[in-house]
Amino acid sequence: MSLQIRKLDSAQPDFKQRLATLLAFEAHADEALEQAVAAILHDVKTRGDAAVLEYTNRFDRIPGGAQSMAHFDVGQAELDAALASLPLAQRAALQTAAERIRVFHERQKQELGGFTYTEPDGTVLGQKITPLDRVGIYVPGGKAAYPSSVLMNAIPAHVAGVQEIIMVVPTPDGIKNQMVLAAAAIAGVTRVITIGGAQAVAALAYGTASIAPVDKIVGPGNAYVAAAKRRVFGTVGIDMIAGPSEILVLCDGTTDPDWVAMDLFSQAEHDELAQAIMLCPDEAYIARVEASIHKLLPSMPRSDTIRTSLTDRGALIKVRDMTEACEIANAIAAEHLEISADNPQQWADQIRHAGAIFLGRFSSESLGDYCCGPNHVLPTSRTARFSSPLGVYDFQKRSSIIFVSEAGAQTLGKVAAELAYGEGLQAHALSAELRLTRLP
Incomplete structure (x- = not known):
């Protein structure tokens, strides 16, 4: 099976539809x-x-x-x-x-x-x-x-x-x-x-x-x-119901293309349903990354899995500029987002949705998988729009502390009773009103 990674261009009139088709993943109920x-x-x-x-x-x-x-x-x-x-x-x-x-x-x-x-x-x-x-x-x-x-x-x-x-x-x-x-x-x-x-x-x-x-x-x-x-x-x-692994690389064309190709491989090798996508404004650089993919793939022990993943769910996408790349990245809300560019922080400031953000060409996603320190259990399938990485907070719970003073009960009791009567809950109202007293 030959590798035919799809190439998209944000200037294409049907780009949004094609991107949506690429991202679509629904675990069919068996x-x-x-x-x-x-x-x-x-x-x-x-x-x-x-x-x-x-x-x-x-x-x-x-x-x-x-x-x-x-x-x-x-x-x-x-x-x-x-x-x-x-x-x-x-x-x-x-x-x-x-x-x-x-x-x-x-x-x-x-x-x-x-x-x-x-x-x-x-x-x-x-x-x-x-x-x-x-x-x-x-x-x-x-x-x-x-x-x-x-x-x-x-x-x-x-x-x-x-x-x-x-x-x-x-x-x-x-x-x-x-x-x-x-x-x-x-x-x-x-x-x-x-x-x-x-x-x-x-x-x-x-x-x-x-x-x-x-x-x-x-x-x-x-x-x-x-x-x-x-x-x-x-x-x-x-914690979550995790989908296939994902990587999205935003690249300005200044990183060694072999590095980017291997970063795409690092997620594609997980399984055939994993997704690896690159966004870049430089068409010539995209061609160099594609050449690196074809050059490096035969040496990979899991080449069959990588080939299937990149063919079925991977993409190299040309964008107008890095600002548009950030807009598209927010729509994708990827599990792993690499910003492989000069001055990556300026682009990170525009990112709202991602499981983990890797800044700079030396920050390979694989380092985050093993030993950087932040958690590698991350939201997938666009759930980074509303979910967070696994963390200490997932193993804690919060209890509200409420100590109402006698003086406080006089003010809050009237407010609560008014609202309770409005909801038709008389016992709630009376519970608050019974604590109303005349202060000396």
Whole structure:
């Protein structure tokens, strides 16, 4: 299959329609999958551990078949041993990434403190911030292992003050990934259970005899996991339903075209549905990037996936200027936005919608995936218009503080009673009026 990446021009009369077609992505509901997930959730909710055990033995092909849920618990000693077993360079990279992620999220926590203020009559109002008690972190297994996902999900929860962080991770054929276990040891995970799929989501949401129910479930997974998270939302909180990965590169034509081509590859290699787009006002430079794509692709181990992704959902788009590129970027609201240009800050000032913004030609998106510090769990499919990266705030909740003084009740009581009578809620009005007194 040859690579035929589409090229668009914002000056074309049908550009907006063609761009909308390019961006369109709707995860088609698979009725069979939805029914299977619904059945698994109901079964786990009804039969608990017995159902989780059956599904995990079946789907993950556990050698010899696990006889109890205790088989899936990974103790702290095994996590520490996994960390110690890693080659020195790998261990150091994990620890460096973890420290940078922790520092960033600790700074984030400092900016999210509660507050109180006192009014002249003595009434005190404010907001109290408290962490969630228990969260579940889903870490994908199977085709690939993602220790970076462990760090990005567990560390902000730990920084937020969550006391119990329960990680579930499937281990097909019973094979445990040592880097994933090592990452759990570094990130402060309190319990690791080697189960996955919809049954793991159900166990975390509803609880079983061996697994306490959590308050929130975060982390990516396959279609079954996504469907399960969607169905249990309301019983527990969830982070988001993530779509395919995306990168949008705004380039003024001054960056090495090989760099930009590889940045596009870095997202296209995730899967065939990933999306990689470049916006640039320089037609000659666009041609150079296209030449780099064709030159570099054959050397990529995941070239087939990259080729399909770029052919089906990728694009090189010529724009009038960088100002128009920013306007189009706001319409796309990409998960990852690179501004690969001289003086990138002037263009960043015009960006309103993006999951993460990478400024300058040295800020490759791949650095953000692993070790810059900000979270790599980002909104996709244009949800950056109203959603934010995963952070400490996702593992906290806010309670309002209201202390009304006797003097304050005299003023506020009259206002509340007036509004309550207007809504036809007499008990509300009387509750306020009973506190009206004559002050000395």
